[in-house]
Amino acid sequence: MDIKKLVVIDASTVLAGPSVGMFFAELGAKVIKVEHPLHGDVTRTWRLPTESKESTVSAYFSSVNYKKEYRKLDYTKEADRSEFLGLVEQADILLTNFKSGDADKFNLTNEVLKNINPRLIHGRISGFGPDSDRVAYDLILQAESGFMSMNGTPDSGPVKMPVALIDVLAAHQLKEGILVALLQRLESGEGKTVDVSLYEAAVSSLVNQATNYLNQGFVAKRVGSLHPNIAPYGELFITQDDKLITFAIGSNNHFFKLCQFLDCLNLVDDELFAYNQVRVVNRLKLQRILQEKIELIDSEVLLHAMAKEHIPVGVIKPLNEVLDDPAVQNMILEETIDGVLTKRIKSVAFHIR
Structure with a gap:
């Protein structure tokens, strides 16, 4: 054809x-x-x-x-x-x-x-x-x-x-x-x-939001960019140079590498954050701890380190920056x-x- x-x-x-x-x-x-x-x-x-x-x-x-x-x-x-x-x-x-x-x-x-x-x-x-x-x-x-x-x-x-x-x-x-x-x-x-x-x-x-209800009776509420099943995922952080970034920490390995870079490996063994389900429950406390570390780091340094370790991270970009990107032309x-x-x-x- x-x-x-x-x-x-x-x-x-x-x-x-x-x-x-x-x-x-x-x-x-x-x-x-x-x-x-x-x-x-x-x-x-x-x-x-x-x-x-x-x-x-x-x-x-x-x-x-x-x-x-x-x-x-x-x-x-x-x-x-x-x-x-x-x-x-x-x-x-x-x-x-x-x-x-x-x-x-x-x-x-x-x-x-x-x-x-x-x-x-x-x-x-x-x-x-x-x-x-x-x-x-x-x-x-x-x-x-x-x-x-x-x-x-x-x-x-x-x-x-x-x-x-x-x-x-x-x-x-x-x-x-x-x-x-x-x-x-x-x-x-x-x-x-x-x-x-x-x-x-x-x-x-509706994919996972539908199955969260169909399998567990969980009705999704408004939580901004947060993910109902994963943390940290969607939390916003401000870097030393005032860039707004977000992480998609989808595995324990991602979390370990992030904590290792931020010099807070104690979180990995903390019962409040040791695995994903408890990180979801305690995500606000975790966000505050991570923000204290991230605000001391320049965005370029952070992004380079995350790329090297294959940790999902992104800068919150306005539409003009997206469309002005040479990769989009x-x-x-x-x-x-x-x-x-x-x-x-x-x-x-x-x-x-």
Whole structure:
């Protein structure tokens, strides 16, 4: 299968669906994005205060739209609908996130589309499942899938994550489902319908937090960056040069090497810190002890020593430092859309060699 010969119709909006379209565009497929002539993708209007209100392209829109062809079609007009069906007839993949009832209203049901193109792989995204008419934005899914209840500190109250994470997770689910369907089509020659709901994508991503409850009845609370099962993991420390750092001490060996470097090996045999479970119970006291040591050390000295001993440590970096890092520059994709120079981060982060 030559991905560069695939034709993808991206008739979806906002983030999840369009990011799947961009994924295939990055891999070399022909991707045609279909938008309403008047309204377009709503994210075109999600502008920062610093962006021109006259621009038809926003930074948000740019994040998941790259290397696509654009068509303006109104499904309520027969000529436009016929043109859309002509695109579907030649397509390998169709991406949609129609609101409940819209497929029937436009006579673009799955049955209609499959009759036109039996080889079509139809990727459908919904909020709470194909039978629900609830309007679902990422914030609502973060609220109702448990993420917000766990995110934040005891004082902050529930906090939304600063990216549309549920959309991102649903997009990955849809990519995986479509790739499986493409493999199946190689043998059967038949298309498939791949349904992904934001809700199921969110719940399936609760992983260890879900099993902590399912196996032990432990309901995760807001503990900031702390890990419910590991310590020190997520605690913040300030170095001598005022850098904010964090550790992911995932094993007794990590803890031993950290204490050895900080000249506090007595902690290794202390009954309060000797193994991970008691370190979790006594993590506040442990954090205070470690902070007294770390605040005497320059960050570069500490980071070099941790790297040498393979101890997981990181500096808390603002976004500008991350994106200005030379190692990230080759992940930035540029394209001019509607006369506007746009930039975004690659969605394809794997390398096949």
